[in-house]
Amino acid sequence: MIAVLAGGVGAARLLAGLVRVVPPSEVTAVVNTGDDVVMHGLHICPDLDTVTYTLAGADNPDTGWGLAGETWQAMGSLGRYGGETWFNLGDLDLGTHLYRTGHLAAGVGLAEVTAGITAGWGLEPTLLPMTEDRVATMMTLADGSGGGDEVGFQEYFVRLRHDVPVSSVRFDGAEASLPGPGVLDAIAGADVVVVAPSNPIVSIGPLLAVPGIADAIRARRDHTVAISPIIAGAALKGPADRLMRELGHEASVVGVARIYRDIAACLVIDSADADLAGAVEAEGMACVVTDTVMSSPEVAADLAKVVLGATS
Amino acid sequence: MIAVLAGGVGAARLLAGLVRVVPPSEVTAVVNTGDDVVMHGLHICPDLDTVTYTLAGADNPDTGWGLAGETWQAMGSLGRYGGETWFNLGDLDLGTHLYRTGHLAAGVGLAEVTAGITAGWGLEPTLLPMTEDRVATMMTLADGSGGGDEVGFQEYFVRLRHDVPVSSVRFDGAEASLPGPGVLDAIAGADVVVVAPSNPIVSIGPLLAVPGIADAIRARRDHTVAISPIIAGAALKGPADRLMRELGHEASVVGVARIYRDIAACLVIDSADADLAGAVEAEGMACVVTDTVMSSPEVAADLAKVVLGATS
Numbered sequence: 001m002i003a004v005l006a007g008g009v010g011a012a013r014l015l016a017g018l019v020r021v022v023p024p025s026e027v028t029a030v031v032n033t034g035d036d037v038v039m040h041g042l043h044i045c046p047d048l049d050t051v052t053y054t055l056a057g058a059d060n061p062d063t064g065w066g067l068a069g070e071t072w073q074a075m076g077s078l079g080r081y082g083g084e085t086w087f088n089l090g091d092l093d094l095g096t097h098l099y100r101t102g103h104l105a106a107g108v109g110l111a112e113v114t115a116g117i118t119a120g121w122g123l124e125p126t127l128l129p130m131t132e133d134r135v136a137t138m139m140t141l142a143d144g145s146g147g148g149d150e151v152g153f154q155e156y157f158v159r160l161r162h163d164v165p166v167s168s169v170r171f172d173g174a175e176a177s178l179p180g181p182g183v184l185d186a187i188a189g190a191d192v193v194v195v196a197p198s199n200p201i202v203s204i205g206p207l208l209a210v211p212g213i214a215d216a217i218r219a220r221r222d223h224t225v226a227i228s229p230i231i232a233g234a235a236l237k238g239p240a241d242r243l244m245r246e247l248g249h250e251a252s253v254v255g256v257a258r259i260y261r262d263i264a265a266c267l268v269i270d271s272a273d274a275d276l277a278g279a280v281e282a283e284g285m286a287c288v289v290t291d292t293v294m295s296s297p298e299v300a301a302d303l304a305k306v307v308l309g310a311t312s
Numbered sequence: 313m314i315a316v317l318a319g320g321v322g323a324a325r326l327l328a329g330l331v332r333v334v335p336p337s338e339v340t341a342v343v344n345t346g347d348d349v350v351m352h353g354l355h356i357c358p359d360l361d362t363v364t365y366t367l368a369g370a371d372n373p374d375t376g377w378g379l380a381g382e383t384w385q386a387m388g389s390l391g392r393y394g395g396e397t398w399f400n401l402g403d404l405d406l407g408t409h410l411y412r413t414g415h416l417a418a419g420v421g422l423a424e425v426t427a428g429i430t431a432g433w434g435l436e437p438t439l440l441p442m443t444e445d446r447v448a449t450m451m452t453l454a455d456g457s458g459g460g461d462e463v464g465f466q467e468y469f470v471r472l473r474h475d476v477p478v479s480s481v482r483f484d485g486a487e488a489s490l491p492g493p494g495v496l497d498a499i500a501g502a503d504v505v506v507v508a509p510s511n512p513i514v515s516i517g518p519l520l521a522v523p524g525i526a527d528a529i530r531a532r533r534d535h536t537v538a539i540s541p542i543i544a545g546a547a548l549k550g551p552a553d554r555l556m557r558e559l560g561h562e563a564s565v566v567g568v569a570r571i572y573r574d575i576a577a578c579l580v581i582d583s584a585d586a587d588l589a590g591a592v593e594a595e596g597m598a599c600v601v602t603d604t605v606m607s608s609p610e611v612a613a614d615l616a617k618v619v620l621g622a623t624s
Contacts, residue, residue: 041353041413073383077407083414083433091403095389101353102395120393 002308003190004029005217007203008047009064009237009296011196012054015125017300018194019055021308024124028186029212032198033110033129034137034171034206039087040078042097042108043104046154048114048127048201049096056121064237067092086159111181128186130207133177137202142167142246149218153202166246169201174209187216192311193264195226197292199240200259201247208263217263220264224264225310227271227292227303228256231249231270236293252276257283266310268292268303286310314503316341319515320359321376321549322606324366324509324620327437329612330506332500333620336436340498342525344421345441345451345591346483346518349466351399352390354409355416358466359515360426360439361408368433369449376549379404398471410504423493440587442519445489449514454479454558461528465514474551476488478558481513486521491528499528504623505576507538510606512571513559520575529575536576537622539604539615540568543582548605564588569595578622580604580615598622 004015006029018027046065053059053067060066060090071092079085089097096117103113110132137153142165149272156162156215187193198204208214217224233252235241248257253269257280259302260267266286268275270293280287288310294300314334316327318341330339345357350505358377365379372378380576391397401409408429415425422444430439435462438550449465454477468474473589499505510516520526545564547553551564561567569592572579578598581589592599600622606612 038417039414040410041355041417042410067389070383071383072401073403074386074406074410077379077404078410080407081428083407083411089410091383091385091406092389094386094406095392095395098352098354098386098401099393099395102351105353116393130500171607247551286461305586 001190002027002188002192002194004194004196005204005207006031006047006051006196006203007198008050012070013294013300014094014196014227014304015051016054016297017294018298018304019125020301026233027125029125029127030130030183030186030207031127032203032206033131034135034202035153037087037152039089041101043101044097045100045129046146048129049093051127052118052121055123056157058121066090071122072306087154094141100111109181128182129180130183130213131177131210133173133178135174135177135206135210136172137206138170138172139166140168141165166243169205169234171209173207174206175211179212184212184216186218190220191223192308193217193220193224194307195224195260195264197227197229199229199238199241199243200256203213214263223311224270225307226260226264227268228253228270231292232254232272253284254279257285261285268307268310277280313502314339314504314571315498316504316506316508317516318343318359318508319510319520320362320446323510324363325531325606325612326508326539326616327363327568328366329606330616331437332609332613333616339437340440341437342440342442342498342514342519344518346447346464346514349464351401353413354445355413356409357412357441360441361405362600363439364430364433364435367435367437370433378402399466421493441492441495442495442525443489443492443522445485447489447522448484450482450484451478451542452480453477478555481517481559483518483521486518487523489522491522491524496524496528499532502532503535504620505529505532505536506534506619507572507576509539509541511541511550511555512568513555525544526575532575533575535623537578537580537619538576539580539619540565540582542568543604544584554607555567566591566595569597573597580619580622
């Protein structure tokens with residue numbers, strides 16, 4: 001059994017590779033819900049949906065998010081009324097949010113709702129929300145016109161295009177949250193725990209802030225492998241490098257090692273950072289060097305093989 | 313100023329005629345919200361939307377409801393998960409519900425939300441929800457497999473296709489509800505109050521159940537004209553005749569007269585019922601006979617002219 005701590009796109013690609021090298025039913029992803037947002041009354045879980053759509057092979061290659069074959073009629077209509085359209089919701093994607101929102105309103109838990117959604121796509125891996133409680137990643141803007149203001153993650157990420165400096169991040173509600181159903185068992189029972197190449201601050205950070213999850217992983221440190229989302233000092237996508245710098249971390253594989261060394265015994269870094277392997281080891285982690293740019297599911301599968309071999 | 317008590321399709325057609333014969337800005341429709349339903353977390357106001365879309369000339373001629381040019385991607389996606397799709401929501405239509413739900417959740421009242429929607433379509437008439445409080449039309453099924461069960465209006469109307477006998481109707485929440493902003497003033501200040509050819513039981517009934525509205529209309533009885541939705545003993549569309557019979561009314565213009573005689577001085581009936589004009593008058597109402605089948609906006613405009621002339 002493999003447990004993967006997952007954010008969005010990077011984790012989704014790794015999972016798509018992983019299910020090519022192990023039986024998909026043996027894969028459980030524990031997925032960040034700190035990015036979740038209620039828009040227009042609908043409960044939206046961007047990371048769960050990105051992982052779902054990617055594993056289903058239904059992800060949209062044009063946008064890099066959402067569903068293939070998407071249309072935008074509802075947003076056009078919302079725009080007619082001057083409604084908020086900065087968080088773009090495709091018509092097909094809306095079906096997912098309608099299903100989720102209706103079932104949550106009827107008292108069904110997010111884990112069961114998520115199982116209903118993955119079943120709709122015929123997925124064999126298990127996707128578990130990190131928690132069924134509300135945890136909201138909140139970003140304090142550092143300066144400029146919004147200095148000192150705190151905004152929700154999607155407002156930072158989508159509306160402001162993560163193009164603003166951040167002075168702090170917190171996970172509202174995390175202290176009182178419980179791990180979602182199955183999460184601790186998935187970690188405790190895994191042969192390998194993988195920390196996907198997701199943003200350490202805002203994708204993996206919320207997971208580790210849910211009381212119990214970080215301890216469960218620390219207990220499995222010898223079987224835990226992290227993959228650096230930083231390659232040659234930069235994130236392939238998104239603000240991981242920038243956020244790390246702004247929050248006082250080094251935006252390098254060494255900085256990633258310092259974040260993960262307490263929970264993972266091994267860090268997988270890209271060949272471009274081969275010269276830093278020794279520096280990673282100096283932080284107390286084993287270091288494996290390989291190609292980590294998942295340009296295709298085949299490359300992702302090769303990376304998954306390396307990751308699974310790293311603890312044996 | 314003209315105030316129109318309105319349900320859905322029949323009222324929408326009358327209003328489309330009315331705005332051709334008086335300045336549209338002088339028309340206020342007080343619209344039934346007893347049909348409103350929350351589906352998948354979205355607040356849906358079928359009668360307000362039918363009136364809006366029809367006045368905008370954007371109604372769907374193929375379905376008889378919803379928007380022209382509609383697509384159904386979200387429902388297809390919802391169906392993938394086994395979600396409830398019996399209440400069909402088009403993608404364009406969803407934009408309206410997203411706008412409404414988001415603004416209601418932010419604390420904006422339904423009257424202001426409705427004004428935002430009509431402004432989006434550039435409508436000059438004013439549409440007022442009968443109340444901003446929750447009033448839900450509830451139907452008790454008479455017998456058969458669902459005998460004794462109480463269902464919401466949309467479940468009766470859409471899911472069961474109003475093809476089941478009903479033993480009683482009530483308007484849950486009506487007793488504690490207040491007329492919506494502007495409703496009583498619109499009635500008190502109107503030169504003519506028109507009761508549209510909507511279902512007397514489930515479209516006009518909820519309006520009259522909101523405390524204060526029936527009294528306001530009774531005070532204007534001499535200036536109030538009702539149009540019979542029953543023609544030759546049948547409704548053009550929907551279950552008005554059936555519901556009237558099931559609830560002990562006569563499904564005829566005379567039965568309509570008995571329902572409206574306390575609030576309206578005049579009943580407009582179709583030429584097909586000309587022989588019943590005397591029987592209507594015997595119920596204490598003036599009776600005007602004309603063509604009431606609104607097969608085009610031009611015919612609706614002719615009917616509107618007759619209605620406006622009926623109290624002068």
